Amino acid sequence: MPPEPPSHQPVTSNLLAALVLMALLVLPGRALAHAALVATDPADGTVVMQSPAHFSLTFSEPVSPLVLTFVRPDGTRLALTSFRLNDRTVEIDNPETLKSGTHVLSWRVISEDGHPVGGSALFSIGAPSAAPAVGEAVDWTLRAAIWIGKFFLYAGLFLGAGGAFSLAWLAEYRRCGRRFVIGTLLCGLAAAPFSLGLQGLDALGAPLARFAAPVVWKTALETSFGWTVLVALIALGLALLSLAAPRTFRKLLALAGLVGVGGALAASGHASVAEPQWLTRPLVFLHGTAIAFWTGALAPLGLVLRYQPAEAKVFLRRFSRAILPVVAVLAASGMVLAIIQVQTPAALIGTAYGRLLLLKLALLLFLFTLASVNRWTLTAPAEAGDTEVQRRLVRSIGIEMLIVLAVFGVAAGWRFTPPPRALAIAAAQPVSVHIHTLKAMADLSITPGHAGQVAASMVIMTGDFGPLDAKQVTLVLSKPDSGIEPIKRPATKPGDGTWRVDNLVIPLAGRWNARLDILVSDFEIVKIEAPIDIRGE
Structure with a gap:
């Protein structure tokens, strides 16, 4: 076999040199991947007493909204076009005063990896009604x-x-x-x-x-x-x-x-x-x-x-x-x-x-x-x-x-x-719920938001958003549909304005009822509650 022409360089060395060169050219900027919803305000499934001024959706990573739709109890739809991006949270203006009944906030966003993600959250004003139909069929x-x-x-x-x-x-x-x-x-x-x-x-x-x-x-x-x-x-x-x-x-x-x-x-x-x-x-x-x-x-x-x-x-x-x-x-x-x-x-x-x-x-x-x-x-x-x-x-x-x-x-x-990595990022995020009554209100956050050992953090306020100097707060979690009786844990106050429950174990994923027993004075206890969704590990 005659020798190859001199112009033919070794294939391997040429290829590897090109690979290294392009690898240097594609070094990235920062991004995460495949967003997952971790919290909504109002929280999914909650009942609030008055029409909120705005809604919010918090994801496991920054997203870009594509379609935001509000569905009223009668099934009519309203496109939500006024919103702001605050890190991982989409803050959405509510353009109207909501009537009583169950409403649906439907969203579709795109994550940093280029893949769209969609879903819906339900909440009620005053009292629940039949939920309007929202199609999310594949x-x-x-x-x-x-x-x-x-x-x-x-x-x-x-x-x-x-x-x-x-x-x-x-x-x-x-x-x-x-x-x-x-x-x-x-x-x-x-x-x-x-x-x-x-x-x-x-x-x-x-x-x-x-x-x-x-x-x-x-x-x-x-x-x-x-x-x-x-x-x-x-x-x-x-x-x-x-x-x-x-x-x-x-x-x-x-x-x-x-x-x-x-x-x-x-x-x-x-x-x-x-x-x-x-x-x-x-x-x-x-x-x-x-x-x-x-x-x-x-x-x-x-x-x-x-x-x-x-x-x-x-x-x-x-x-x-x-x-x-x-x-x-x-x-x-x-x-x-x-x-x-x-x-x-x-x-x-x-x-x-x-x-x-x-x-x-x-x-x-x-x-x-x-x-x-x-x-x-x-x-x-x-x-x-x-x-x-x-x-x-x-x-x-x-x-x-x-x-x-x-x-x-x-x-x-x-x-x-x-990918499991993205699911793990979402699972590690806290779940939060805002509980609002005329006598008292609270922001309850459970971290991480999945079953297992967690920590609960609570900010207690009066019904008109004023400070509430409670003497004692007790967190009560129950899941009657699974036969789990109330789990009561007294909260401590570390000095940063919050109440905490550490080393709390939530045994099952699913919808739990969260109740806060707030000792306002020696003679008065205010009890407020709302459902909270705990993810699987």
Whole structure:
């Protein structure tokens, strides 16, 4: 075999240099991920005596409101457009005096990872009434479209941009596999704007029929996913250009396209916005780029082995030499990201995200086993020209491609599942309730807001918001529907104006009745109560 031209630098060193460079370019700003509601004012399920001047929603992280709607007891709706953002709290002005009955505050916000979150809170004025109907049904048609868009976007980025890189850097500009790469790139170019429009629909909770509405696209572009789509389109375009560019620019364009794959994935998503971002965003970039390098080379390599086996030796040799460090980067980055996202082994079984991760890991175990057999058993005979081994290698690569597509499908399902890390952040937040009567009022906060050992903090006031110098305060928690009799704990006053109950154990999640027995004088006890929702651990 004649020596390779001097212009062909070692593939591994070039690739790793590019990965390190782009990792430095995508170092993040601060953000959190996948917001969860932790408190409302008025509290969900409470009864207040008078119409509040404003409402508030407190989340586990900063959010951007998309749609805020108030539903009156008669079912009529009112759009709430006057609000302020105060760190993690959305403060909403109440534009009217509310009548008696049960009202619903419906909200839809978008979190820092670009994923929309919605829900509703109920409260009553004076006395409860029949709750107005508020539809929060899952739009399965929209979800299926989002999953399809994600799947084809992954195919375009990994198989298309990765395939263009393999043709330019590993295959010595052979045309075998070029049509497949072009096809996947075109799929990605179509899926990217399609996914952006679906993001806008999901953010607004709108049906597919509103896909062309300008507000849908404006909303989508304002989310972090808009950056992902923009970078993805650039990466796909550069990869496509590399297939038609002069040989002088082909490698540079293909490398830029591969780098863009990592940049697109690092721009948004669960893993990218996890803390610490100085670590997670570069890891997402490295993970995505390594996936594109590996999976993008499979189809062109299989096709050249099948149709031009005599010319496949250089491609096969270069790929087999470069793949080991690339897989090491892929496995190490994926492992660290999984640990950050899942946190505890129990979350692998107890959450939808964890179960999808287990499925992905099972597929990857099969894939790595198959790839190892190919690398250590079949590659050398195939390079030597053994036609039977070459045919076996082609079949094995075909199976690898099927597994890769299955992994893409699983990964696309993560779009609908908050990671355990985000759930843990939400669970650690306190739950609060404001209890208001004519004689006394209180702000009760329980931290963390889930079952287990907690601490309760209370601020006691008169019914007109004045100071109340209580002689003694007792917290009483009960859950009659679960057969739990009242748990009474005297509160202490540490000197900061609050009353506290430490080392309190709440055994079950669910709706509890919280009562405060306030000793106002030696002869008068004021009792105020309200329901409070305790989350599961």
